[in-house]
Amino acid sequence: MEIVINRNLIFAENQYLETERLKLRPVTLSDANDMHEYASDEETVTYVFPIHQSFKDTKESIANYFMAAPLGKYGIELKATGKFIGTIDLRVVDQHNIAEIGYSLNKAFWGQGYVPEAAHELLSLGFEELKLMRIFATHDIDNPKSGRVMEKIGMKVEGNIPNARMWKGKVVTDIIRGITLEEWRKLHS
Template structure:
């Protein structure tokens, strides 16, 4: 008999996660100013989401994406200041026992390891608590910095998808990276 796991309950019990420097927590409308700061910056959002033209765009994004279905979606908050500097999410495909990880980070905080730190905690949640067998991510071939984050957390290149999608009027080639439960266990034992 197969054991059915309630992953929504596990996410609900793990809405707040901590790392050395970060708190991963639910996004609220109180985060609108911090999110607008980077959501309105073209360099920050080039590969992630359409630029926010106004604070109203940011509030709508928060309401429609983060509040409407909050489980598995986290704000990345600096413990030292309480500032929201980005978001990270783990989108589980229950039927296949896998998940996709995605993230966005204010460019003012690039290059100091915040996303790998947050992503490592989500991998731990995914493999230890949610008992997933594989976690993957994709990045635009023109965004190697995102690929570097994936590499730092142990993800290997699994494939290249030419003409994967249209994004902001451009044909995109995606690089898919992933890590299996066994690979993660080898890195953390």
């Protein structure tokens, strides 16, 4: 008999997560100023999403993506200051028992281990509570910093996809990295 897992309920019960330095919580319109700070910066969003040309773009993004379907999507807030510095999400594909993780961080906070810290918490939720068998992520071959984050959380290269997509007028080769439940357990036993 197959065990049915209500993943929406699990996400609903885990909308607020904490790590040593971070609060992971729903994104709201009150985050618009902090999000616009990085979403309007080309270097920060080069590989992630189209640049926000206006404050209205940021508010629409929050309403249409984060608030319209909030489960599995988190704002990254620094505990020490309350500053909203980025987002991270876990997009579950129920029928395949897998999920994709994605993230974006204000460049002023790059290189301080915040994304691996937040991602580790979501991997834990994914494997321990959501009972996923694999979590993966994709990054542009020209964005090795994102790949480094994935390495830090135990993800291994699963493949390269040449001419995977067009992004901002450029042909992109994507690198897929992933971690299985078994690999996660080995790292945390």
